[in-house]
Amino acid sequence: MTIPSPLLTTNARSADIMARARGRFPGGVNSPVRAFRGVGGEPFVAARGKGARVWDADGNEYIDYVLSWGPLVLGHAPDVVLDEVARVMQLGTSFGMPTEREVELADMIAARMPHMEMVRFTSSGTEAAMSIARLARAVTKREYILKFEGCYHGHADAFLVKAGSGVATLGLPDSPGVPEALAKLTLTCAYNDLEAVERIAREVPLAAIMLEPVVGNGGYIEPTAPFIPGLRRIADETGALLVFDEVMTGFRIAYGGAAERFGVTPDLTALGKVIGGGLPVAAYGGSRAFMEHIAPTGPVYQAGTLSGNPLAMAGGLATLRALTR
Ligand SMILES: Cc1ncc(COP(=O)(O)O)c(C=O)c1O
Incomplete structure (x- = not known):
């Protein structure tokens, strides 16, 4: 044969x-x-x-x-996306000024994820995750971040780290070029190991506990029933922010993402992939109280020449409209 x-x-x-x-x-x-x-x-x-x-x-x-590693939830070149991007392209490809489509896409995200009261669009998931780390550190006035083995949050220095087990173990960079001083601020523990999280969070002042609510980047790992509610409790008790990286799970595992699926509201959320429908879009967001720390309302600087780009917004809007239908 x-x-x-x-x-x-x-x-x-x-x-x-x-x-x-x-x-x-x-x-x-x-x-x-x-x-x-x-x-x-x-x-x-x-x-x-x-x-x-x-x-x-x-x-x-x-x-x-593969479908572009996640964004093409409607498959390649769906007519609804092609038509909308072609139409919007005639009006201009980038402005460096606000556009209405950014508000429409943010409205659509907030309608599905009410905890995303305010967002900031970026062009990649890496930028979104990196900006969340900066915001969480600024809001909490703390420097340590806890992530989980097998979770990928893009290639910013803060996340290219595999800290050894145990609270006091210092982080070592996974990639040459990541300063050791920075790597030491990122701790990791095994996914679903609530006891380890509890121990670390009580000993180290964490700015954020960050996770993929379902791990797509370390194979497919689902959280155990107590894991995500437990992280919420530990974050509340210790003053850390709970961050969902929904770059992969957002608009995929439930209409309202992981918050709906697991009944736990994060403080900050990163989105990407599907919200651009194959064009370069990602976002991070949360409550107004947190997001107003971002420039220009607040002092936490983050920017992007092509952030909220009209073609990218069109791709996301067409995709989310189709998903909603
Ligand atoms: C969960 C998660 N976070 C962040 C990223 C980084 O996104 P990007 O590749 O757009 O920088 C990815 C990419 O695969 C991802 O799966």
């Missing part, structure tokens, strides 16, 4: 493009997972996608289980 496999098809053009790419980009890619190192084999070069299918530069067709 012949098993249809991309490995049996021609891929001369993909191979040629990748050879050129390796001369221009580290590993031939602009984000490491695209190099296929984790799965083996040669990367193919995507040429187009529609629905659940993607075609490579040699014309081979694949069922796409």
